[in-house]
Amino acid sequence: MAILSAIFPLGGVIAAPFAGALADRYRFQLFLFFAVMALAVSTALTGATSLVVLYGLRAVAGLAFGAIVPLCLLVGHQVACDPHEKAGLFTMLTASLFLGDFAGPLLAEGSARILPELPLLAFGIGIGLVGSVVMVGSSESHYCRVPHDDLPTNDNSTLLVLLLLGLTITGTGGLAAIHLSLVLHRPDALFQREHIAWMLSLCGLAMLGAQGFHARFSWLVDRPVALAAVMLIVQGVALWQFSAARTGPAIAATIFAAGWSAATLRLIASFWISTSRSRSGFRLGLQHGFASISQVGVPIATAFLRNEWHKTVLWSIIAVCTVLLFALPLVWRKDTSTG
Numbered sequence: 001m002a003i004l005s006a007i008f009p010l011g012g013v014i015a016a017p018f019a020g021a022l023a024d025r026y027r028f029q030l031f032l033f034f035a036v037m038a039l040a041v042s043t044a045l046t047g048a049t050s051l052v053v054l055y056g057l058r059a060v061a062g063l064a065f066g067a068i069v070p071l072c073l074l075v076g077h078q079v080a081c082d083p084h085e086k087a088g089l090f091t092m093l094t095a096s097l098f099l100g101d102f103a104g105p106l107l108a109e110g111s112a113r114i115l116p117e118l119p120l121l122a123f124g125i126g127i128g129l130v131g132s133v134v135m136v137g138s139s140e141s142h143y144c145r146v147p148h149d150d151l152p153t154n155d156n157s158t159l160l161v162l163l164l165l166g167l168t169i170t171g172t173g174g175l176a177a178i179h180l181s182l183v184l185h186r187p188d189a190l191f192q193r194e195h196i197a198w199m200l201s202l203c204g205l206a207m208l209g210a211q212g213f214h215a216r217f218s219w220l221v222d223r224p225v226a227l228a229a230v231m232l233i234v235q236g237v238a239l240w241q242f243s244a245a246r247t248g249p250a251i252a253a254t255i256f257a258a259g260w261s262a263a264t265l266r267l268i269a270s271f272w273i274s275t276s277r278s279r280s281g282f283r284l285g286l287q288h289g290f291a292s293i294s295q296v297g298v299p300i301a302t303a304f305l306r307n308e309w310h311k312t313v314l315w316s317i318i319a320v321c322t323v324l325l326f327a328l329p330l331v332w333r334k335d336t337s338t339g
Contacts, residue, residue, distance in 0.1 A: 011062020020285020
């Protein structure tokens with residue numbers, strides 16, 4: 001289970017930076033279409049093959065998804081002419097990403113009861129339809145017509161880029177640890193598989209809620225340092241409380257807090273890492289690749305650690321949260337802005 005969980009994000013580690021670098025040099029709409037269709041086919045066939053083929057399908061799906069995420073965010077970067085407009089587009093795009101985290105576990109559970117041999121067929125068909133719409137609807141007329149030199153961008157320092165990548169790793173790593181702990185080490189309070197699905201969907205709901213909040217308020221643009229600091233604190237406390245939670249409501253509260261903070265940290269990182277005047281596609285791909293690194297590393301660490309050491313993964317992420325919290329005011333200087 002841990003290896004299967006790691007194969008999918010491993011594709012993001014490989015494909016995301018490569019896809020972003022290509023997008024900086026070439027038109028990428030056709031590439032995006034083929035990536036979506038590859039994800040559709042590999043998803044639809046999941047559950048109808050042998051275990052060996054399942055590993056291959058998960059790898060293909062991971063490569064496709066790893067290319068899709070930075071390319072979609074790059075579209076938002078190119079369309080927007082104003083930082084607040086860009087923040088709104090990034091929020092909407094990441095909300096669509098987290099919609100799968102919310103609806104996926106419950107829909108997959110219901111679909112498996114209707115089509116046990118092809119439990120994800122409906123998902124694959126839906127993804128394929130989305131790919132068709134992307135191909136038909138893409139047009140250069142949608143892009144911002146402001147000259148490139150007049151766009152509100154800045155050149156991020158190397159230290160700031162590393163800090164943003166650290167925020168990404170912290171958020172995604174914390175969620176990966178919680179998700180895997182729910183599946184592999186089912187708490188006594190969650191005695192049925194459906195309860196696990198509800199908890200995973202609750203996490204997705206929190207991630208969606210965070211996007212709705214940031215779409216309404218402008219803290220992502222105006223107060224990114226304070227927002228990131230608060231979310232690091234929330235993430236660290238949520239992981240600490242999750243390691244000690246024993247009841248259903250306590251587990252639900254920590255999962256909701258972890259989902260909200262992780263989604264916000266990832267949104268902050270993806271928005272600000274793309275404000276560079278050059279190589280925005282590569283930086284977005286690099287950011288998703290680093291998000292995938294933590295999603296690979298956590299399952300592998302969990303698989304090889306002894307049962308009594310599994311909480312070490314949670315405490316390691318809490319330690320990273322603490323380090324980043326103190327690094328924020330030092331690295332993210334006051335003159336860093338989109339203006």
